[in-house]
Amino acid sequence: MEEAKSRLRRLSGFEIQWRVVNALVYRELRRRVSDVQGGFLAVLLEPVGQIAVWAALRLIIRQASSVNNLNIWLFLATGVILFNLYARVAAHGLTTMEANKALFFYRRVKPIDTVLAKAIEELGLYSLAAIIVFGLVWAYLYNLVLQNLPLLVISFVLMALLAVASSLLSLVGSYYFPNLKQVLSWINRALYLASGVIYAPMDIPQFARDFLVWNPLLQCIELARKALSIDYQIPSQVTLSYPAGFALVYLSLALWCYTNNEKVLIRR
Amino acid sequence: MIRVNSLTKSYLYKGKRKRVLDDLSFEIAGDESIAVIGANGAGKSTLLQLLGGIDVPDRGKIQCDGTISWPVGIEGGFQGSLTGRENVTFVSMIYGERHEIDDRIKFVEDFAELGIYFDRPFKTYSSGMKSRLSFGLSMAFPFDYYLIDEITAAGDQKFREKSKRLLLDRKKTSNFLMVDHNLWGLKIHCNRAFLLESGRITEYANVQDAINIHTKTLLAELPPESDVSNAA
Numbered sequence: 063m064e065e066a067k068s069r070l071r072r073l074s075g076f077e078i079q080w081r082v083v084n085a086l087v088y089r090e091l092r093r094r095v096s097d098v099q100g101g102f103l104a105v106l107l108e109p110v111g112q113i114a115v116w117a118a119l120r121l122i123i124r125q126a127s128s129v130n131n132l133n134i135w136l137f138l139a140t141g142v143i144l145f146n147l148y149a150r151v152a153a154h155g156l157t158t159m160e161a162n163k164a165l166f167f168y169r170r171v172k173p174i175d176t177v178l179a180k181a182i183e184e185l186g187l188y189s190l191a192a193i194i195v196f197g198l199v200w201a202y203l204y205n206l207v208l209q210n211l212p213l214l215v216i217s218f219v220l221m222a223l224l225a226v227a228s229s230l231l232s233l234v235g236s237y238y239f240p241n242l243k244q245v246l247s248w249i250n251r252a253l254y255l256a257s258g259v260i261y262a263p264m265d266i267p268q269f270a271r272d273f274l275v276w277n278p279l280l281q282c283i284e285l286a287r288k289a290l291s292i293d294y295q296i297p298s299q300v301t302l303s304y305p306a307g308f309a310l311v312y313l314s315l316a317l318w319c320y321t322n323n324e325k326v327l328i329r330r
Numbered sequence: 331m332i333r334v335n336s337l338t339k340s341y342l343y344k345g346k347r348k349r350v351l352d353d354l355s356f357e358i359a360g361d362e363s364i365a366v367i368g369a370n371g372a373g374k375s376t377l378l379q380l381l382g383g384i385d386v387p388d389r390g391k392i393q394c395d396g397t398i399s400w401p402v403g404i405e406g407g408f409q410g411s412l413t414g415r416e417n418v419t420f421v422s423m424i425y426g427e428r429h430e431i432d433d434r435i436k437f438v439e440d441f442a443e444l445g446i447y448f449d450r451p452f453k454t455y456s457s458g459m460k461s462r463l464s465f466g467l468s469m470a471f472p473f474d475y476y477l478i479d480e481i482t483a484a485g486d487q488k489f490r491e492k493s494k495r496l497l498l499d500r501k502k503t504s505n506f507l508m509v510d511h512n513l514w515g516l517k518i519h520c521n522r523a524f525l526l527e528s529g530r531i532t533e534y535a536n537v538q539d540a541i542n543i544h545t546k547t548l549l550a551e552l553p554p555e556s557d558v559s560n561a562a
Binding site for chain 2: 070071072078081082084085086088089092093163164165166167168169170171325328329
């Protein structure tokens with residue numbers, strides 16, 4: 063039997079977190095591979111199914127193959143993929159304590175690590191879904207002009223950061239208010255409708271648009287669409303600085319809330 | 331060295347707070363292994379969990395200048411749908427250096443002797459297989475302190491003998507904080523004892539002395555033999 067060699071090294075907090083998040087991403091990806099129902103295919107099929115339904119409705123009802131100068135498939139793909147990324151990570155905070163209870167036997171694993179790992183994993187998988195959908199559009203319709211790749215990447219990252227903040231707040235909130243789960247599922251549905259997933263903000267009345275542009279999720283989705291086509295019209299209030307600033311403040315608040323409650327969360 | 335100051339822990343039980351550990355303070359030197367003795371429900375496992383950082387105290391401070399294991403042999407940290415190998419890889423990624431991960435996996439694979447089951451989902455394992463894997467995994471990492479809670483009771487004769495030998499080997503380089511109703515095991519591995527009663531600790535320089543007092547107290551609580559046979 064080969065012996066375990068060197069002594070365990072005491073690590074810095076950052077080193078520990080880096081290792082733990084890496085390991086959790088590995089564990090979750092392996093779990094998805096072995097779990098057919100929640101596997102990789104489900105991640106790809108879920109947004110594709112939604113895109114197909116909304117595209118079919120639009121094509122039948124309005125007979126429009128583009129929305130506000132952006133190909134209908136690209137328009138819906140950005141909305142559905144980005145929103146699903148947000149929703150899945152945000153919802154994770156509600157269930158992570160119960161689902162990962164056993165993991166906290168390893169003292170290096172903290173609740174926040176499971177949220178970060180989930181965000182990285184979903185960001186990777188939904189980015190892959192986006193690449194596949196964009197690739198299909200390009201292959202079949204020759205209609206993909208990637209106008210601003212950095213802006214597209216930033217939109218995805220900002221969406222993931224907003225999701226991490228929501229997830230951390232749900233994590234803490236659900237400890238104090240166990241019924242939060244039902245409330246949040248309604249909030250998520252309302253956000254789906256308020257984030258411009260299936261409509262362009264420029265196509266709705268001015269008074270509604272002026273109200274909805276305060277939603278940072280809508281701003282991220284609009285920026286991603288703008289990144290795909292320079293001809294896509296976005297409201298003047300949509301700027302990169304708004305969702306970036308919002309994400310910074312929101313994430314700081316969520317981290318403050320989490321760090322003040324971490325001990326309470328892991329207390330048995 | 332482990333230094334504990336004013337450690338207090340309580341649990342909510344039927345709407346009331348029940349204090350399990352009450353203002354404990356003690357020190358464990360860098361070359362000491364401690365037997366934690368006490369009746370069922372005295373707070374032995376709670377104390378180990380607090381020392382391992384798995385639970386947090388209501389009050390008090392724990393300082394340690396070395397590394398402390400998770401409670402050895404705990405099976406809860408395994409993901410049922412993942413194979414033994416994948417579960418071991420996961421923990422090795424957290425506790426091992428990157429270049430040592432393969433060595434850790436090999437160590438556990440050799441110790442657990444699961445054969446092809448090492449690459450099958452954990453949820454398909456028998457309880458004996460789970461014990462072998464979890465004990466092997468705990469021993470794959472050279473911690474300064476191992477938290478050992480009732481491990482010697484698990485598994486078949488061969489596994490218990492293998493575990494005993496591995497523990498003796500680890501004892502050369504590490505220290506143990508041990509809870510075990512098999513008091514004989516405590517004597518082999520530990521050189522000092524803490525007797526836990528009513529949330530307080532009494533320290534004993536000699537493990538046998540603590541065992542004698544603990545056994546005497548337990549037996550004194552038993553009703554006379556004639557009463558037991560009448561009740562039966």
